[in-house]
Amino acid sequence: MKLAELAGKLELKAVNSLFDRELTGVYISDMVSDVIANAQAGNLLVTLQVHTNVIAAANLVDIAAIVVTQGKKPPEDVIKMADKAKITLFTTELNRWQIATKLYESGVR
Amino acid sequence: MSEELPRAGAEAPGEILYSERWTIRGGDFDHGGEVAAAVKSTLRQFAVAPEVIRRLSIANFEAEMNVIMYAEEAVLELQVLPDRARVTLADRGQGIPDIGLAMQEGWSTATPEMRQRGFGAGLGLPNIRKNCDEFAIESTVGVGTTLRYGVRFPL
Ligand SMILES: Nc1ncnc2c1ncn2[C@@H]1O[C@H](COP(=O)(O)OP(=O)(O)OP(=O)(O)O)[C@@H](O)[C@H]1O
Ligand SMILES: [Mg+2]
16 A cells, blocks of 8 residues: 555554555554564564664665654654655554554555 | 673684774764764775674774763774684773673663663673674773674674
8 A cells, every 4th residue: 555545544644744655564663673683575564663773674675654652752853864765754642552453454465 | 790602713824904993972862873983984884794794883883882971982993804803892890790791681770761762681792692793892990891893794
């Protein structure tokens, strides 16, 4: 599924630009070493972490987009960096389980 | 103290096609991951396979963040050879008292602040070893730590 289509289905709003691309799956983790080793290129990352080091890690392994959960707001430097890396950043009030079930229902695997 | 993995082919002398050095500063979280990103774009210019770039990028990120979290300053040197890329990362810092322990998954001395940022899973050094075709670590307490690791290019 394409990122834009998914964002539409889940009513997710990008806090930076939406860089549309095909999603290869989802990875959920808050530990940076787990994310960088196990998230795959083109994945959507669901996480509570919002700082520049996570964007750097996501960029290194070509993560497509990040959903930041529990209403955490990305600071300006993070948004800028995500834009530069062409990584779409979403925020949601939902927690990781709630967003996981929605992602599953939407058909992303 | 030191630990080494079997390093198949590591002794074979090879022609160095390219080398470059970057400095990493301890405590510099703001720039964490930038050296790994610079190495990645260099390897892209050499048309290295994406899977190989991925593995070396994981290693570089982990090694870079460890310098930022636990050391004072380091120089990372990349060497590109016809059949592989090699990294030597030598830092000045506190060193590692027990390398066997540090290499264990889950062992970490990260501070609560670092853990809050998602570090401290104790997976960084194991990630480097797993993703590289050669790996060696040496450390002297109170002096510093040197990592040598690399990836071979598929034929
Ligand atoms: N360059 C270094 N200098 C001094 N100590 C180090 C260095 N690198 C690692 N260590 C020590 O080894 C431990 C394990 O490192 P490792 O990278 O595996 O895990 P971590 O950094 O604690 O957590 P993670 O990498 O998963 O965020 C660290 O907690 C630290 O005590
Ligand atoms: Mg580490």
